[in-house]
Amino acid sequence: MRLEDVDWSAGRLWVITKGTGQRDPVPASPQAFAYTAAYLDQAGLPEPGGPIWRTRRGEPRQLTYWAMRRVIQRANAVLGTNYTLHDTRHTAATRMARDPSLTLVEVQTILRHAHLSTTARYTAVGLEDLMDKLAEHYQRPRQEVRWSQTYDPANVEAVFGAR
Template sequence: MLSAFYSFHLQMGRGPLMNPVPESAERRALLSHRSPLEPTAAVRRAPLRQRVAERVPRSIPDPLWGELFTAMGNHRDRALLAFYVSSGARATELLGPRGGQVDWAAQRIWVTSKGTRTLDPLPASPDAFRYLSWYLDEHGRVGPDEEVWRTLRRPVRPLSYWAMRRVLQRADERLGTNWTLHDLRHTAAARMAADPRLTLVEVQTVLRHRHLSTTELYLQPRTEELFDKLAEHYARPTVVPPRFAAGYDDVDVKAVFGG
C-alpha cells in the first residue's frame, strides 16, 4: 500500500515531511473495527490516488493469427492452437484431458475448470479434431486414462504448461511478436463475441465467466481493425447528388437523365 509506505518512512525520519498519498479519514473510520461478516463499504478514493484504467483483453488479429499458426512445426502444436482458439479453454485446462475425455462424435473435449474444479465439456472446431487425429496417427493413440498431449522427444511424458509456453515463445522469436497462451483464449472470446449469431450469454457460458461484465470486455473492437476501417472510410469517395438550376421540372430531368 503506497500510503503505508510513506507513513513508515515518515515515522523513521526518512522521506517527505508530509505523506503525498494520504489515506482518507472517512475510509479509516469505515474500515476500523469492521466485522468480517459485513460487506466492505464503498468509499471515495483518497486524494492523489489515481484511478486504475481497465485494460482491454489483447487478442490476435486474423492475419497475424495465420502467421502464428503457420509457424507451428508439427501437428501437435497446430492441434493445440486450433483447440485454444476454438474452445476458449485456459492454458492449463486444455493440457489436462485424457483419451477418454475426447468426444470425437460430438466434437467436444472435457476439461477441468480452473475455478470450480468441475469437469466441463467444451466444443471445438472440426479443424482442431482433424489436427488432433493427425498428431495421434504420427505419435500413437492414447488410452482412456492416458494424457492426450505428450512430449515429442523421448522419454515421452505429459506436456506441461511450461513446455507449451516455450513452444509459443519460439514462434514469437521467429515472427518478432510477443503473443502468450492467454492471448489465445482472448482471441477465441473476441471471435465468439463478434459473431452476430451468438448471444453474449452463450459466449459467457462457453468461456465459463462468472460475471457477464467480464464477457462484455470482448465487445470492444480491436485497435488495428478500427484503424483499417477508418482508412477505408477516408478513402471512400463521397457521392454528391447532381443539382439542377431552379425552374427545371423533375419529370423532364428524369426523362432526359434517367432515375
C-alpha cells in the same frame, strides 16, 4: 486431456474448469477435432487413461502448461514475437464476441466465465472493423431526406398561420 475427454460424435471436449475444478463439456470446432486426429495419427494413441498431448522432445511425457509455454517461448525467439498461450484464448474470445451469430451469454458459456462483465471485455470495437464500416458508409449514396407523408396546405396554415 485424455481420449475419454473427447466426444468425437457430439463435437465437444470435457475440460477441468479453473475456478471450480469441475469437469465440464465445451464445444469445439471441427478443425480442432481434425487437428487432434492428425496429431494422434502421427504421435500414436496414448496408453489407456494417458494424456493425449505429449512432449515431442526427449522422453514422451504429458505436455503440461509449462512445457507448452516453453514451446511458445522457443517459437517467439525464432520469430521475434512475444505471444503467450493465453493470447490464443483472448483471440478466440474476441472473435466470438464480435460474431453477430453468437450472443454474449453463449460466448460466456463457452469461455466458462463466471460473470458476464468478464466476457464483455472482448466486445470493444476494433479499429480495423471500424475503418471497414466507415468505408462502407462513405461508399453508399447519400439518401435524400423525405417527409414520410404529405401535408394538406390548409392544415399547415391552420396550425402555423398564413405566410
